Amino acid sequence: MYIIAVAWLYVVILMAVLQPTWVAVVGTLFGYGIVPLALFVWIVGTPQRRRTRAARKGAAPSSTPAGDQTNAPNHQHTERDQ
Numbered sequence: 208m209y210i211i212a213v214a215w216l217y218v219v220i221l222m223a224v225l226q227p228t229w230v231a232v233v234g235t236l237f238g239y240g241i242v243p244l245a246l247f248v249w250i251v252g253t254p255q256r257r258r259t260r261a262a263r264k265g266a267a268p269s270s271t272p273a274g275d276q277t278n279a280p281n282h283q284h285t286e287r288d289q
Contacts, residue, residue, distance in 0.1 A: 208251050212244055
């Protein structure tokens with residue numbers, strides 16, 4: 208993810224350098240660089256934020272729905288060996 212962000216900032220900085228006025232430079236940096244890149248990083252980072260939040264709560268993140276636990280072990284009828 209970060210390689211994409213760095214490459215995009217490189218392209219935007221080159222675009223901004225070629226602008227004729229400072230207003231155009233600032234507009235290019237924010238319009239093509241900072242704002243879209245912040246949105247991209249936020250969207251792409253969402254799964255990691257969810258995993259981190261689940262880890263802080265102590266719950267393991269699961270990829271299966273809560274009601275579908277076909278591979279979960281069933282310990283209802285287990286007894287201790289003697």
